[in-house]
Amino acid sequence: MDTAEIRRRFTAHFERAGHTPVASASLLLDDPNLLFVNAGMVPFKPYFLGQETPPYDRAVSVQKCVRTPDIEDVGKTTRHGTFFEMCGNFSFGDYFKEGAIELAWDLVTKSRDDGGWGFEEGRLYPSILDGDDEALGLWKKVTGLPDDRIIRLGPKENYWSMGVPGPGGPCSEILYDRGPAYGPDGDFSAEDRYLEFWNLVFMQDELSAVRSKEDFDISGSLPKKNIDTGMGLERVAFLTQGVENMYEIDVMFPVIEKAMELTGRRYGADHTDDVRFRVVADHVRSSMMLISDGVSPGNEARGYVLRRLLRRAVRSMRLLGFEDRALPELLPISRDRMAETYADLHRDWERISTIAYAEEDTFRQTLRAGTAIFDLATTEVKQSGGAQLSGAKAFSLHDTYGFPIDLTLEMASEQGLSVDEEGFRRLMTEQRDRAKADARAKKGQHRDASAYRAIADGMGRSVEFTGYAEVVSEG
Ligand code: ATP
Numbered sequence: 001m002d003t004a005e006i007r008r009r010f011t012a013h014f015e016r017a018g019h020t021p022v023a024s025a026s027l028l029l030d031d032p033n034l035l036f037v038n039a040g041m042v043p044f045k046p047y048f049l050g051q052e053t054p055p056y057d058r059a060v061s062v063q064k065c066v067r068t069p070d071i072e073d074v075g076k077t078t079r080h081g082t083f084f085e086m087c088g089n090f091s092f093g094d095y096f097k098e099g100a101i102e103l104a105w106d107l108v109t110k111s112r113d114d115g116g117w118g119f120e121e122g123r124l125y126p127s128i129l130d131g132d133d134e135a136l137g138l139w140k141k142v143t144g145l146p147d148d149r150i151i152r153l154g155p156k157e158n159y160w161s162m163g164v165p166g167p168g169g170p171c172s173e174i175l176y177d178r179g180p181a182y183g184p185d186g187d188f189s190a191e192d193r194y195l196e197f198w199n200l201v202f203m204q205d206e207l208s209a210v211r212s213k214e215d216f217d218i219s220g221s222l223p224k225k226n227i228d229t230g231m232g233l234e235r236v237a238f239l240t241q242g243v244e245n246m247y248e249i250d251v252m253f254p255v256i257e258k259a260m261e262l263t264g265r266r267y268g269a270d271h272t273d274d275v276r277f278r279v280v281a282d283h284v285r286s287s288m289m290l291i292s293d294g295v296s297p298g299n300e301a302r303g304y305v306l307r308r309l310l311r312r313a314v315r316s317m318r319l320l321g322f323e324d325r326a327l328p329e330l331l332p333i334s335r336d337r338m339a340e341t342y343a344d345l346h347r348d349w350e351r352i353s354t355i356a357y358a359e360e361d362t363f364r365q366t367l368r369a370g371t372a373i374f375d376l377a378t379t380e381v382k383q384s385g386g387a388q389l390s391g392a393k394a395f396s397l398h399d400t401y402g403f404p405i406d407l408t409l410e411m412a413s414e415q416g417l418s419v420d421e422e423g424f425r426r427l428m429t430e431q432r433d434r435a436k437a438d439a440r441a442k443k444g445q446h447r448d449a450s451a452y453r454a455i456a457d458g459m460g461r462s463v464e465f466t467g468y469a470e471v472v473s474e475g
């Protein structure tokens with residue numbers, strides 16, 4: 001099934017069951033706690049919080065999402081994109097656990113001839129929040145599966161909340177067993193083997209305090225119980241298309257093919273290269289979708305994220321050996337795959353492409369300037385008989401010239417030099433601590449820009465990504 005067909009079947013299934021179709025909101029909804037929409041429920045928040053009355057009891061949507069905290073996983077796991085589409089069905093005080101379980105199970109297991117996805121039951125494992133006996137009983141009743149096929153997980157995985165005061169509740173997931181090539185039998189922490197593709201949130205509790213994912217106070221029951229589900233379109237696509245991961249699905253792989261053609265390297269031949277190919281496919285798409293929704297590259301917040309995504313895509317192409325302008329070759333390929341769903345990409349192409357290509361040109365200048373400094377530094381090291389570029393030099397290349405550490409590492413190794421990564425990391429940490437102290441001093445003013453900085457810093461492979469508060473929890 002191609003991605004468009006999976007999407008159609010999802011929407012049709014829930015429309016048949018009385019859900020009102022709701023178009024995807026922009027990635028840039030105005031929410032003080034979120035940089036980007038990161039889940040299907042975000043546009044419905046006012047309904048879940050009881051601030052507004054929904055015009056329907058049941059809704060279905062396919063929502064554009066961006067999750068910057070997942071950036072480090074892109075290309076390394078089989079399942080994380082910075083951009084993805086979340087299919088969701090929602091009940092506002094209407095059906096609850098039983099209805100949600102029935103509707104999901106039906107679509108997942110119904111034969112393809114009948115409009116379903118035709119997953120083999122023997123590969124499916126529902127999970128519940130340990131202790132949610134109601135859900136356990138309903139899963140057994142609806143699916144006929146034995147008790148030991150239903151996995152009990154703790155609140156870290158299977159309790160959802162979004163800040164207090166506010167609603168919370170246990171979740172159930174549906175996992176697909178991809179077989180022993182992806183991890184040991186029965187080891188549900190092997191997440192690329194037991195792949196989570198659907199998360200069902202049963203909003204039932206009123207929370208008075210949330211101290212961590214595992215430590216919260218339930219103060220009562222919601223007067224109206226709600227359902228919020230999230231199903232990863234790309235995940236079902238790769239499971240049904242017989243490919244290895246989400247970057248190889250019909251709407252993403254053509255970018256990898258183009259990158260192969262440009263670089264002359266083959267996808268599937270070398271692990272490091274493969275990760276780069278996948279990063280290219282993902283970042284090209286997420287940048288394009290962000291620009292389409294109105295983001296421009298910049299040094300703060302959303303613009304900073306976009307800048308880093310574009311630069312990472314360009315840099316990955318360079319590391320794959322392609323030094324010409326890459327985005328004019330790659331972006332149109334991604335556009336042609338995504339425009340079937342998002343026609344704005346065609347209508348607004350002039351603006352989108354101009355912004356993206358200009359950023360690549362700016363980055364190329366940065367690289368040129370940085371490369372000159374880099375060459376000087378390596379010549380110096382060699383002339384003095386050394387074999388290592390100092391941490392201070394790597395840091396100044398990063399800090400002053402925006403030179404990412406892994407580019408420095410790669411180029412140094414081409415020159416037969418190592419880099420004092422520890423020294424570099426120490427300087428980065430010191431800088432981050434200074435930024436944090438600054439932010440604390442300025443607390444109450446603007447949101448912590450160092451968090452966005454951290455996103456960028458996280459691009460260097462040895463630098464830890466510290467993330468920022470996401471209000472919608474990622475169960
Ligand atoms: P994972 O544990 O795999 O990181 P999650 O628990 O963070 O996923 P949820 O917050 O439950 O994900 O989101 C609902 C669904 O959205 C997931 O079951 C998955 O199918 C999809 N999804 C979540 N994050 C991503 C991502 N970065 N790329 C693609 N799909 C995603």
Ligand code: MG
Binds near residue numbers: 474
């Ligand atoms: Mg996650």
Ligand code: MG
Binds near residue numbers: 173196199474475
């Ligand atoms: Mg989840």
Ligand code: MG
Binds near residue numbers: 157196474475
């Ligand atoms: Mg999860």
